[in-house]
Amino acid sequence: xxxxxxxxxxxxxxxxxxxxxxxxxxxxxxxxxxxxxxxxxxxxxxxxxxxxxxxxxxxxxxxxxxxxxxxxxxxxxxxxxxxxxxxxxxxxxxxxxxxxxxxxxxxxxxxxxxxxxxxxxxxxxxxxxxxxxxxxxxxxxxxxxxxxxxxxxxxxxxxxxxxxxxxxxxxxxxxxxxxxxxxxxxxxxxxxxxxxxxxxxxxxxxxxxxxxxxxxxxxxxxxxxxxxxxxxxxxxxxxxxxxxxxxxxxxxxxxxxxxxxxxxxxxxxxxxxxxxxxx
Amino acid sequence: xxxxxxxxxxxxxxxxxxxxxxxxxxxxxxxxxxxxxxxxxxxxxxxxxxxxxxxxxxxxxxxxxxxxxxxxxxxxxxxxxxxxxxxxxxxxxxxxxxxxxxxxxxxxxxxxxxxxxxxxxxxxxxxxxxxxxxxxxx
Numbered sequence: 087x088x089x090x091x092x093x094x095x096x097x098x099x100x101x102x103x104x105x106x107x108x109x110x111x112x113x114x115x116x117x118x119x120x121x122x123x124x125x126x127x128x129x130x131x132x133x134x135x136x137x138x139x140x141x142x143x144x145x146x147x148x149x150x151x152x153x154x155x156x157x158x159x160x161x162x163x164x165x166x167x168x169x170x171x172x173x174x175x176x177x178x179x180x181x182x183x184x185x186x187x188x189x190x191x192x193x194x195x196x197x198x199x200x201x202x203x204x205x206x207x208x209x210x211x212x213x214x215x216x217x218x219x220x221x222x223x224x225x226x227x228x229x230x231x232x233x234x235x236x237x238x239x240x241x242x243x244x245x246x247x248x249x250x251x252x253x254x255x256x257x258x259x260x261x262x263x264x265x266x267x268x269x270x271x272x273x274x275x276x277x278x279x280x281x282x283x284x285x286x287x288x289x290x291x292x293x294x295x296x297x298x299x300x301x302x303x304x305x306x307x308x309x310x311x312x313x314x315x316x317x318x319x320x321x322x323x324x325x326x327x328x329x330x331x332x333x334x335x336x337x338x339x340x341x342x343x344x345x346x347x348x349x350x351x352x353x354x355x356x357x358x359x360x361x362x363x364x365x
Numbered sequence: 366x367x368x369x370x371x372x373x374x375x376x377x378x379x380x381x382x383x384x385x386x387x388x389x390x391x392x393x394x395x396x397x398x399x400x401x402x403x404x405x406x407x408x409x410x411x412x413x414x415x416x417x418x419x420x421x422x423x424x425x426x427x428x429x430x431x432x433x434x435x436x437x438x439x440x441x442x443x444x445x446x447x448x449x450x451x452x453x454x455x456x457x458x459x460x461x462x463x464x465x466x467x468x469x470x471x472x473x474x475x476x477x478x479x480x481x482x483x484x485x486x487x488x489x490x491x492x493x494x495x496x497x498x499x500x501x502x503x
Contacts, residue, residue, distance in 0.1 A: 131428075134421070141414075142414055142418075143411060143414075144411050145411065145415050146411055146414035146415040146417075146418050149415060149418040149419065149422065150418050152422070153418060153421055153422050153425060156422070156425045156429075157425055160425060160428060160429055160432065163429075163432045164428065164432065166439070167432070167435060167439070170439050170442050170443065171442070173446055174442050174445065174446055177446045177449045177450065178449070180449075180453065181449045181452065181453060186453055186456065187456050189456070189459065189460055189463060191460075192460045192463040192464055192467075193463060195464065195467060196463055196464075196466065196467035196470075199467040199468065199470075199471060224463075228456065228459075231452075231456070235449065235452040235453075238448065238449075238452075239445055239448065239449045242441070242444070242445040242448065243441075243442060243445040245438070245441070246437075246438035246439070246440075246441035246442045246445070247438075247442060249435065249438040250435055250438045250439065250442060253431045253432075253434065253435045253438075256371065256427075256431050257428055257431055259375075260375070260424040260425075260427050260428045260431075261428075263375075263378065263379070263382065263420075263424055264421045264424045264425075266382070267382055267385070267417040267418075267420055267421050268417075268421070270385070270386070270389065270417065271414050271417050274389050274410065274413065274414075275410065277389075277393055278392055278393075278396065278406050278407065278410045279407075281396050281397075282403045282406075
């Protein structure tokens with residue numbers, strides 16, 4: 087009787103410790119992956135010439151064409167950076183996934199497979215007991231395997247990830263500066279030209295120009311906050327990963343899980359914000 | 366070294382942008398005070414746009430420099446990704462082995478019960494499991 091109780095206590099302990107509890111890491115990585123896959127600003131950077139071309143003439147137009155070729159040439163490499171970070175985060179999410187290291191399906195089929203042959207004289211109850219035990223022990227073993235694998239990935243990934251994210255932040259800064267110059271070229275064009283068509287003779291032209299200017303102003307105003315949001319999102323991803331590394335041996339403690347959860351929430355909120363700006 | 370270079374390029378681009386901004390303010394003031402004709406305003410605006418294009422060209426150079434500096438970190442990230450995928454693969458292999466063990470247990474039972482039909486059936490299962498485990502290596 088006592089022996090039986092002891093076995094159950096052991097099983098219970100194993101079951102509890104057998105849970106890897108990486109839900110928050112998974113959520114953080116999942117949200118970071120979605121965020122890194124956001125390439126709107128990179129595309130906008132690539133398409134600069136298309137938007138500014140109507141407002142350019144002469145030497146400035148010629149130089150703009152050269153820049154256009156350079157931007158288009160750089161685009162694939164810029165996209166690769168997004169993709170690489172997204173892939174890293176997707177893989178981290180998968181590695182910390184609930185089912186990735188789950189072998190209970192295979193173990194159930196083990197028990198089922200053996201029970202299919204009652205004619206061979208195997209006791210059903212024994213099979214169930216062994217299967218249950220195997221289940222618990224395996225879950226315990228795979229959970230620690232999973233934790234080790236996740237730790238290994240975070241340790242190996244942190245330095246290159248931090249460098250890459252800092253690089254992405256710089257890129258966002260260049261996109262933004264470039265966007266400012268485009269905006270001032272387009273809006274500046276109207277500031278220079280409109281005063282010369284204010285007489286009644288050109289009323290139609292001035293009105294059309296003003297209406298068009300309104301649309302352009304609205305467009306630029308809508309894009310502006312996205313640069314700030316993108317930089318913030320990248321920073322939160324970097325801080326989140328740093329937090330994971332700092333607490334690498336303590337990933338399942340409640341305090342760490344709570345703080346990782348906050349990072350996931352922030353990153354998601356910033357992404358939603360950007361999407362609502364777009365929409 | 367790349368970083369210092371980027372910073373310099375960025376600072377210079379910023380400088381050109383500020384120059385263009387100053388020209389723009391000057392054009393606006395001149396137009397307001399009726400100091401210049403339309404064609405003069407237009408050619409000044411072209412100069413301003415040219416400076417902005419030069420600045421934007423430098424931002425592209427700086428971006429390319431960031432990309433070049435990220436080659437190594439990107440490779441390291443890929444290595445971490447590959448390593449993680451290997452770990453996931455290992456678990457799949459263990460799953461394959463559990464299937465194998467199941468069928469071996471059935472085979473052993475069939476052999477000890479000395480029944481030819483289940484022995485043959487179990488052997489077939491075992492062979493499939495072994496194939497499955499092997500295929501995960503390729």
